[in-house]
Amino acid sequence: MTSPxxxxxxxxxxxxxxxxxxxARPPVWFMRQAGRYLPEYRALRAEAPDFIAxxxxPGMAAEATLQPMRRFGFDAAIVFADILLIPRALGQDVWFETGEGPRLGALPVIGRMEELAAGAGEHLHQVGETLSRVRAELEPERALIGFAGAPWTVATYMLDGEHRTIGKGExxxxxxYAYREPEKVDALLDVLVEATAxxxxxxxxxxxxVLKIFESWAEGLPDDLFERLVLKPHQALVARTRELGVTVPLIGFPRGSAALAERYAAECDLQAVALDTAxxxxxxxxxxxxxxxxxxxxxLLLLTGGEALDRRVDQxxxxxxxxxxxxNLGHGITPEVPIAHVEQVLKRIGAQ
Known part of the structure; x- marks a missing residue:
């Protein structure tokens, strides 16, 4: 693929x-670079009634997207949004509780979600307006990244909403459920492939x-489930996205799948693979x-700073x-990270 x-x-x-x-130096941007570690973000977020709002x-989300670009001059901006907007587009209730994170209602009927999938992009048109606003303000030498959650990761949240029996972080x-009701889970993944494309x-x-596919929950899957829940849906998602006429590069992030990362890179027709911390x-x-x-x-090393941070950057x-x-980071930037440590990294790699 040639670079546009x-x-x-x-x-x-x-x-x-x-x-x-x-x-000569690697381009740099950070996952969750727009967020709570920035005082300007916290001030902006306080103006909204809730996270989904x-x-x-588009005005607030565009401003959040641009804040780290103004402060640090990263090589790319990633649109401020959330992977759980897709379940909303498919008719599932989604809300965020302070200090607890996302909550989802009961899983809608598969047939109803199939009817809604084709309209997912139109339903979430506000994200498109955010992107348009950011592109209009962003310097031309800086790239703009859109993203979505991968089918399995989004499905885990949607299924959790129906069952609510697992602990936080699990x-x-x-x-x-993928073992017990494979046909239902596979049908949900098919719906999510279409809606996400x-x-x-x-x-x-x-x-x-650029478009990035976040598979936050690839971790811990045996190879047969990885093939079924991650690899095949990613292959289908890439193919369907290309069928719709999308030509921009795609980055896949199968977090926690280091042992299978080579297979993923070889068998999934993406332009790049994002690697996690481990x-x-x-x-x-x-x-x-x-x-x-x-x-x-x-x-966490970005949080710690000092000589250890410099050593790892050099490695x-x-x-x-x-x-x-x-x-980039192997996962998202944490809210407690000092701004000076971000600047330390950028200077170390020659980006500032």
């Missing part, structure tokens, strides 16, 4: 890497130059031999800097 250029004829650094180029307010119940198509049409450097090198990679600084640069690589 902006209106000035300059190709954003991120897009060069996604086209397979090795750049915040995500679906997904055992959803996995047990439509949603990604809308984002690309609105100005997203991915060994040698595994990253092998994945990088297949296609560009992204990752994988530990967010990553030495291990992966000789090939196509996007510098």
């Amino acid at each position: 250029t902006d209106q000035t004829g300059e190709t954003p650094l991120l897009l060069k890497v996604l086209a397979g180029e090795t750049t 915040f995500c679906l307010n 997904r055992a119940q959803a996995r047990a 439509r949603y990604l198509k809308m984002q690309a049409d609105a100005g997203a130059q 991915c060994p450097l040698e595994v990253g090198k092998r994945v990088q031999a297949i296609k560009p990679i992204q990752g994988a600084l530990d967010p 990553l640069m030495e291990a992966w800097g000789q090939g196509p690589w996007i510098f």
Whole structure:
């Protein structure tokens, strides 16, 4: 895939890497770079009645997206949204409780969700407006990323909403459901493939130059379930997104699947694979031999700072800097991270 250029004829650094180029320094952006570690974000968030209203307010969401770009000058902005907007588009109740995170109502009937899937992009048009606003303000040399949750990750939350029997941070119940009622789970995944492809198509049409698929719950799956719940739905999602006419690069993030990352990279027709914190450097090198990679600084090390942070940045640069690589975290930035530590990393890699 060739790297698209902006209106000035300059190709954003991120897009060069996604086209397979090795750049003088890696492009850098951070997952959750718009968020609670920024005082300007906290002030903005206080103006919204609830989190979903915040995500679906294009003015607020665009401002949240641009805040870290103004402060740090990252090489890419990622639209401020949430992976659980898709269940709302499919008719499931979604809300966020302070201090507890997301809550979902009962799972709608599969047939009804199938009827709604084709309209998912239109239903979430506010995200497209946010992207358009950001692209209009963002410097042309900086890329704009859209995203969606992967089918299995979104399905786990949707199934949890129906059962509500698992502990926070666990997904055992959803996995047990995949064993116990495979036809129903597979049907839900099919619905989510269609809805997510439509949603990604809308984002690309609105100005997203890169699209990322977040599989936050690939961790802990045996290889047969990984193939069924992660690999095959990702393959179907990529194919359907391309069928809809989307040509921008796609990044897949199968978090927690280091042992299967090479297979994922080889068998899924994405332009890059994002690696998580626990991915060994040698595994990253092998994945990088297949296609560009992204990752994988530990967010807790970003919180800690100091010489240990510098050492790890240097290790990553030495291990992966000789090939196509996007510098990022292995998971999202935490709210307690000092701004000075973000600046420390950017200076260390020569991005500031």
